[in-house]
Amino acid sequence: MSSSTLLDELIRALQVQPGVGPASASRIAYYLLDRKRKEGLGLAKALTDAMDKISYCPKCRNYTDNEGEECKLCSSAQRATQRTICVVEHPNDIEAIENSSSFKGSYFVLHGHISPLDGIGPEAIGLDLLKGRIEKEHIQEVILALGQTVEGDVTASYIAAMAKKMSVKVTRIATGVPLGGSLNTVDGNTLAMSFNYRHDV
Ligand SMILES: [Zn+2]
Known part of the structure; x- marks a missing residue:
């Protein structure tokens, strides 16, 4: 005291x-x-x-300055023309990817992963919103930049199945992302390599 x-x-x-x-x-x-x-x-x-x-961006669920307003990244017209969405677990991951300059498309933040034991299903991580965006924005590729964990794998499989039903290409970054590790612990060069060598899911 x-x-x-x-x-x-x-x-x-x-x-x-x-x-x-x-x-x-x-x-x-x-x-x-x-x-x-x-x-x-x-x-x-x-x-x-x-x-x-600070609230969630209504488009990508990343953090944005004011409720209902799109974040700075979603406001970029150039990113929308890429027709590619990169799906990440946490806003931190976007910062890591942006710092690596390996991706110029748009993003989607799950704020977690599917975890049936904790009662976290597809709706809780915004997959309805993601599905709507894939349709509306005529997305051609969904890149899964998820951690190499059991929950990351379950979530990746679920999103891959959803996107494939919509005839959209799904890839997942792999090389250099350590097993059990998250994206923001990986250096920029390794992360850039992970994007270049992403594989079909
Ligand atoms: Zn956004």
């Missing part, structure tokens, strides 16, 4: 971050108070704005 209730609350609140326990939280709180009050206020504003406003 510190000398201030507000400080105690700040230390407690800081522990919401992964890997930040009481000792780290206390160090951060004192550091902000002692030396970085202005930046601390900036951090508070950025947190409030992000938590209040």
Whole structure:
């Protein structure tokens, strides 16, 4: 316990971050108070704005600034002309792919994977929306950039079957993505290679 209730609350609140326990939280709180009050206020504003406003893009389910508005990537007319959708599990994966400059089409974010044991079915990861986009945008190829995990495999099989019924080519990136690993742990060059050597599903 510190000398201030507000400080105690700040230390407690800081522990919401992964890997930040009481000792780290206390160090951060004192550091902000002692030396970085202005930046601390900036951090508070950025947190409030992000938590209040960031929503899912109605087209790709990636994060976007305001509810109902398409994200920056979906607003690009050039990407839409590619007629290719890359399906990923998490918004983080898109950042990794964009940094590797290996893909110029549009994206779709599942925010997870199919997991019957946890009660997560196809609807929960937005596959109705994906199906609608494949039809409406006359998509020619669906690229599955999913982690090489059991759940990733189950999800890939389900999406592949759905797209094949619609006579759409389905490929999956493979080379260099480690078994059990996720995309954002792979370096840009390896990820670019994974796209170039994607295989039919
Ligand atoms: Zn979007």
